[in-house]
Amino acid sequence: MTNNSHRLEIRVRYAEVDRLGQVxxxxxxxxxxxxxxxxxxxxxxxxxxxxxxxxxxxxxxxxITFHEPARYDDLLVLETTVTRATSARxxxxxxxxxxxTLLAEAETTxxxxxxxxxxxxxxxxxxxxxGVAFS
Numbered sequence: 001m002t003n004n005s006h007r008l009e010i011r012v013r014y015a016e017v018d019r020l021g022q023v024x025x026x027x028x029x030x031x032x033x034x035x036x037x038x039x040x041x042x043x044x045x046x047x048x049x050x051x052x053x054x055x056x057x058x059x060x061x062x063x064i065t066f067h068e069p070a071r072y073d074d075l076l077v078l079e080t081t082v083t084r085a086t087s088a089r090x091x092x093x094x095x096x097x098x099x100x101t102l103l104a105e106a107e108t109t110x111x112x113x114x115x116x117x118x119x120x121x122x123x124x125x126x127x128x129x130x131g132v133a134f135s
Contacts, residue, residue: 035080
């Protein structure tokens with residue numbers, strides 16, 4: 001994640017739309033997670049290995065602003081950007097596009113917690129990828 005931004009294409013599936021044919025608002029947090037997961041994967045890391053090492057990243061804060069609806073079979077582009085990282089949290093911003101049309105913007109804060117749910121310092125390997133100093 002030395003480059004703090006990542007783009008992911010998502011094709012809207014029929015199961016993700018409501019009776020109006022629009023992507024249901026409950027699907028957007030899933031899309032955001034896909035963006036974070038794939039962004040991390042580009043660094044050679046993945047959530048499975050972090051969790052095996054005892055580092056769990058949980059959503060502590062989530063906000064979404066909807067501008068236009070996405071519909072079945074739309075090809076969306078999700079842009080995920082790390083805006084801030086500390087030893088125990090990561091902030092992301094997101095933009096969801098259909099072509100040149102901005103459909104939604106979002107922000108999340110992830111907290112690093114232990115298996116018991118206590119806030120803890122992130123794994124050094126993740127801190128290094130995020131560019132956070134550790135000692």
